[in-house]
Amino acid sequence: MKSTQGDGEEVSGAVRVxxxxxxxxxVSGQLIDSARSDVGxxxxxxxxxxxxxxxxxxxxxxxxxxxxxxxxxxxVHSRAFRAALAxxxxxxxxxxxxxxxxxxVVVDSRAxxxxxxxxxxxxxxxxxxxAASAGALSSLFATGWLTAAPAKPGAEAGRARSExxxxxxxxxxxxxxxxxxxxxxxIPLRTYRRYVAEIMREIDASxxxxxxxxxxxxxxxxxxxxxxxxxxxxx
Numbered sequence: 001m002k003s004t005q006g007d008g009e010e011v012s013g014a015v016r017v018x019x020x021x022x023x024x025x026x027v028s029g030q031l032i033d034s035a036r037s038d039v040g041x042x043x044x045x046x047x048x049x050x051x052x053x054x055x056x057x058x059x060x061x062x063x064x065x066x067x068x069x070x071x072x073x074x075x076v077h078s079r080a081f082r083a084a085l086a087x088x089x090x091x092x093x094x095x096x097x098x099x100x101x102x103x104x105v106v107v108d109s110r111a112x113x114x115x116x117x118x119x120x121x122x123x124x125x126x127x128x129x130x131a132a133s134a135g136a137l138s139s140l141f142a143t144g145w146l147t148a149a150p151a152k153p154g155a156e157a158g159r160a161r162s163e164x165x166x167x168x169x170x171x172x173x174x175x176x177x178x179x180x181x182x183x184x185x186x187i188p189l190r191t192y193r194r195y196v197a198e199i200m201r202e203i204d205a206s207x208x209x210x211x212x213x214x215x216x217x218x219x220x221x222x223x224x225x226x227x228x229x230x231x232x233x234x235x
Contacts, residue, residue: 015133016127016129017125018124025049032105036065037066038066038107039065039067039068039105040070040104040105041106042097043103044100050103050105051081054071055081058088068095069093070095070141071151073096073218095150096148101141101144102116106134106141109131110134112128112133112138148217149204165195165199167184168195168196169215170221171184172196173221174212178192
């Protein structure tokens with residue numbers, strides 16, 4: 001069954017593009033308030049409507065449903081998010097996505113709000129009330145969640161985000177030996193290894209190799225280090 005919106009756009013009854021008089025934030029809030037078991041939110045951009053929803057959610061307490069936020073690294077490390085996470089009980093239900101996903105709010109696998117690019121430019125939000133479509137979005141969220149890294153907001157003020165921590169992470173990612181890395185940092189080998197252990201705990205890495213990859217996922221390091229680039233140039 002199809003219906004016609006006020007602006008003349010014809011859409012499926014199960015997927016309705018919200019018109020200019022509707023607030024996607026309010027519609028999403030109503031869905032979240034009606035959640036019985038699970039709410040999944042994907043945030044890809046700072047300053048977006050979805051980020052505003054996530055920040056409001058982080059300020060709440062006593063959620064009945066399970067709340068999970070899947071965010072881009074730069075969103076998690078933004079000033080507004082760090083401030084919200086500091087006082088939120090939801091800090092352990094946030095993960096950093098390693099893939100670009102559409103911004104979404106999905107509730108109980110039964111309904112969702114999905115943000116997409118508008119053909120003529122800008123963004124638009126659609127309300128999805130079809131259980132099959134919402135279930136598919138929920139499955140995509142679950143897949144992204146399983147492959148994402150814990151945000152570990154508590155590590156924001158830890159060693160991993162210090163200048164020494166960044167250089168240690170570069171060394172781990174580039175495969176330098178402990179001895180060589182400690183010499184470059186001008187610190188004792190034992191101290192270097194202690195720092196490595198602390199950083200691995202902070203970013204939830206189970207191996208040194210994983211620590212380098214996880215640092216990239218969390219936005220602590222760029223994709224390629226200066227050392228790697230120098231090695232390529234010298235070759």
